[in-house]
Amino acid sequence: MTKLKLSGVSKAYGATMALRHGDLEIEAGEVHVLIGANGSGKSTLCKIVAGSVRPDRGTVLIDDRPVTVSGPRAAKALGIGIFYQELSLAEHRSVAENILMPDLPRKGRLFVNREALAETAGRYIALFAQVAGEDLTADTPVGRLRADQRQLVEIMKALASKAPVLIFDEPTSALDRAQVDRFFEILRGLRNEGRSIVFISHRMDEIFAIGDRVTVIRDGETIGTTTIADTSPAAVIRMMVGEQEGLAVPQDAPPASATGGGTALSVAHLSGQGFSDVSFTVARGEILGLGGLHGQGQSALLRALFGAPPAHSGAVTLAGAALRTENPRSAITSGLAYVSGDRGRDGVITGRPILENVTPVHALRNRLMLASPGRLAAGALPALKALNTKFAGLSHPISSLSGGNQQKIVIARWLIDRPDVLLLDDPTKGIDLSAKADLFALIRKLAEDGLAIILYSSEDAELLNNADRILVFNGGSVRRELAGAERTRYNLYHAAYEAA
Structure with a gap:
């Protein structure tokens, strides 16, 4: 069953086309890989889904129903959670507060329920307990954490949204091998529960280890979608490259400079x-x-x-x-x-x-x-x-x-x-x-x-x-x-x- 579908989505910033024609179809219970070169438009497409960018045109459907994702709050209400490539953590707040920042448990209208905060955040910290390090606790200020630990907290924050659709934009860039393996175990569990996951990575080994299908974006346009089992790393790269495999120096540009000066x-x-x-x-x-x-x-x-x-x-x-x-x-x-x-x-x-x-x-x-x-x-x-x-x-x-x-x-x-x-x-x-x-x-x-x-x-x-x-x-x-x-x-x- 199709959980999320984008058709003909585009976004321009002045004369710059960040996304010309984006199509994406995510099934329930799959890890869908989104891949493309620098500036291809994949992050823009994900930000449109997450409501942080408004598209110029195109349609978005959730459960076959047209929706307007007017902002991050609207995306959350529609069941969409996202891990951004640029971390959005509050350094002076604790790990627990960052994990549940969008929905801090309250005691009355004014006060945070500290007991509920520690208990709920603790469940997500426990998911990575074997690979996060002993110094990553619910009370630790995020500013004291290493880069890999901060990335884990951002992942926990996305998981805590409990969204049916989760988008992870390069979530493993600062993680070590053991942390990546544990994260993938969690993703497979979410997939088995019927959750829909969009996964962006620059590592081909990760893409083939976790993905069910892959969609390639090139120069702001969706090129195609294929199942991971039916393709290969070389074939995926050829989809990314298209016909522009060679150097293709423009006619009006002289060749690169000659060397030999020591x-x-x-x-x-x-x-x-x-x-x-x-x-x-x-x-x-x-x-x-x-x-x-x-x-x-x-x-x-x-x-x-x-x-x-x-x-x-x-x-x-x-x-x-x-x-x-x-x-x-x-x-x-x-x-x-x-x-x-x-x-x-x-x-x-x-x-x-x-x-x-x-x-x-x-x-x-x-x-x-x-x-x-x-x-x-x-x-x-x-x-x-x-x-x-x-x-x-x-x-x-x-x-x-x-x-x-x-x-x-x-x-x-x-x-x-x-x-x-x-x-x-x-x-x-x-x-x-x-x-x-x-x-x-x-x-x-x-x-x-x-x-x-x-x-x-x-x-x-x-x-x-x-x-x-x-x-x-x-x-x-x-x-x-x-x-x-x-x-x-x-x-x-x-x-x-x-x-x-």
Whole structure:
């Protein structure tokens, strides 16, 4: 019996189509796997079901009855529970309070029934007692827990909803093998009770261990659904890739830069928060890509190289000399540059004019205590022009610019004084196609001029069309290196999803 059905669902954010045509049909008593590449639309589809995103069009049926999921409360009333990829825990509250936060047991209207709270939450904690650790108790503040324990609490919170339809968006990303095995035992029990489960994972072994059927989403559209028993990891990946298996460099884009300028940066057995035992070299004039699904250690590696925070162990050499970046200041003075796709957190200086946003690195590297605006502007304008930055005047506030032009300001600040290595951490996130074209044209020109560039992008096409080599990450480690003719979409997905 069909429990949940979505037909022709779509969602756009301005000119960006997050979901073009989503179809999904979930049976009662099944674990239904939803799979797709970064940005394919799978999380958007789940958020529509959970009521946190309103679709632009399409229909949603529960038990063959059309419904409108107007918000999270409406979803809960309709019997839908969700585990979000981004954890939503209250750190200063206890484990028990977080598990039952939506429905804290009351004693009268004002007071929480502490006895009922501890008893009910204890039942969910007991489900994972053998794998959670002794320090995970009902009274423990969530802020004291490890990452894996927090994820378990979020899972308990979803289970406590007792919803007939449960959605788990990458629930195992921080769990160890024993914790995953226990979680799967619980899911099989729920399935046997007739519950409907939507499961999103980036691990092919998990998908084939727990799933009954799999639906593939590609480029915002549902491609098809098949039973797990009748398919294989390679077949699933081919559904994800479609006909775009090759490199497929656009006609108007020059090929990736030629290398051979000697080693600029060498990394040996580097480990840190979010990544482990990473080794590679990047040459002058080379664009080295970091691929794989989002959150597999790529951004953590780039931030560690920039000293934010530094790595725990391993060795890094720059131009043959040992490099120790204890913080971003030391990284900048050593010749490293870092551009984040999160310009609001790591880039833009809000409330300040464009000139002050584009020149702070220049001031730091040259130890400027005082400088005339005219001299600063003279140094900044060539970098801004190279990126085709559109602005009325350097004295105007940074907030007067579009998102794409704000990102160009952030990038231009590193080009006034040329660095030795440019670290690009998903730099095109949230900018328009024109700004992306300007950025990659400049990246290729910088590489041709001998700059070493390390590029992480959550968009596979950006890596395939611009990187000379791609290191594919999974679980914080490099799983495969793709170079030359191996740089295909199929090989990229194959390594990212660990399809053996």
